[in-house]
Amino acid sequence: MPELPEVETCLRGIAPHLRGRRILRLEARERRLRWPVTPQIDAAVAGQPIEALQRRAKYLLLDLPSGSLILHLGMSGSLRVLPAETPPGPHDHIDLMLDDGKCLRLRDPRRFGSLHWAASPATDHPLLTQLGPEPVSPGFDGGHLHRRSAGRRAPVKTFIMDSRIVVGVGNIYASESLYRAGIHPQRPAGRISRTRYDRLATSIKAVLAAAIAEGGTTLRDFVQEDGNPGYFARELRVYGREGEPCPSCGHPIRQRRIGQRSSFYCARCQR
DNA sequence: CCGGACGCCTGTCGGC
DNA sequence: TGCCGACAGGCGTCCG
Numbered sequence: 001m002p003e004l005p006e007v008e009t010c011l012r013g014i015a016p017h018l019r020g021r022r023i024l025r026l027e028a029r030e031r032r033l034r035w036p037v038t039p040q041i042d043a044a045v046a047g048q049p050i051e052a053l054q055r056r057a058k059y060l061l062l063d064l065p066s067g068s069l070i071l072h073l074g075m076s077g078s079l080r081v082l083p084a085e086t087p088p089g090p091h092d093h094i095d096l097m098l099d100d101g102k103c104l105r106l107r108d109p110r111r112f113g114s115l116h117w118a119a120s121p122a123t124d125h126p127l128l129t130q131l132g133p134e135p136v137s138p139g140f141d142g143g144h145l146h147r148r149s150a151g152r153r154a155p156v157k158t159f160i161m162d163s164r165i166v167v168g169v170g171n172i173y174a175s176e177s178l179y180r181a182g183i184h185p186q187r188p189a190g191r192i193s194r195t196r197y198d199r200l201a202t203s204i205k206a207v208l209a210a211a212i213a214e215g216g217t218t219l220r221d222f223v224q225e226d227g228n229p230g231y232f233a234r235e236l237r238v239y240g241r242e243g244e245p246c247p248s249c250g251h252p253i254r255q256r257r258i259g260q261r262s263s264f265y266c267a268r269c270q271r
Numbered sequence: 272c273c274g275g276a277c278g279c280c281t282g283t284c285g286g287c
Numbered sequence: 288t289g290c291c292g293a294c295a296g297g298c299g300t301c302c303g
């Protein structure tokens with residue numbers, strides 16, 4: 001489910017409820033997520049105060065005095081802060097019991113999400129060391145994309161979804177960014193000019209920022225912390241719109257699979 | 272190193 | 288109505 005805007009929305013939703021709180025204990029009803037949720041994690045977080053929350057790529061980091069809890073929502077994960085006694089649903093796998101009678105509850109039907117423990121700093125964890133720059137940061141721009149794309153023959157859509165190049169751009173926002181930049185998703189990454197990469201970097205920043213402002217994109221089941229959907233779905237110009245007229249030229253939006261992921265584009269506006 | 276394919280899971284939807 | 292395959296917002300791993 002979640003790309004960067006949805007994870008950021010999630011962070012903003014839960015942060016006010018978690019700041020200054022202490023974790024009493026971790027309660028697991030299902031430990032078989034992407035990786036097993038080990039009892040070692042339970043032991044590490046029990047009794048610890050939450051000192052800070054942050055996002056890195058699509059990971060949420062809960063910083064505790066002795067390290068960080070690293071949380072990933074996978075394809076179908078979501079988080080709510082609820083009264084501790086709220087009965088769990090069938091896919092409510094993990095609760096972090098808090099010291100104010102509430103709990104942070106992870107729901108994840110497909111179980112592609114994960115929980116890790118990192119002795120500080122979290123950025124040294126193997127899952128985080130290879131990550132590229134945050135897209136909404138000065139370190140990310142067209143020059144970066146242009147340099148990293150040299151010699152690459154893979155489609156540009158695959159290229160910008162590679163977290164070693166830039167983090168947080170998932171399947172929806174990759175299609176949307178390329179559409180707004182006028183670049184065909186299948187064009188080899190190494191055959192795009194610096195000028196066009198400038199446009200692409202600008203598009204990525206703008207699309208992600210706009211999506212965050214709308215609380216993310218709800219296609220099926222994504223909900224914000226308060227249970228409301230994200231409203232960026234109505235701003236999508238190509239994703240999920242196969243056969244509909246291109247908002248710019250009226251040509252029908254096309255769909256095809258690129259790198260095992262469905263991709264949407266306008267064959268007339270994107271070259 | 273790079274690029275492509277696969278697998279992990281469950282739920283939903285469209286076609287027959 | 289029921290079944291069955293395809294597909295879904297991610298990503299680590301393996302293979303050539």
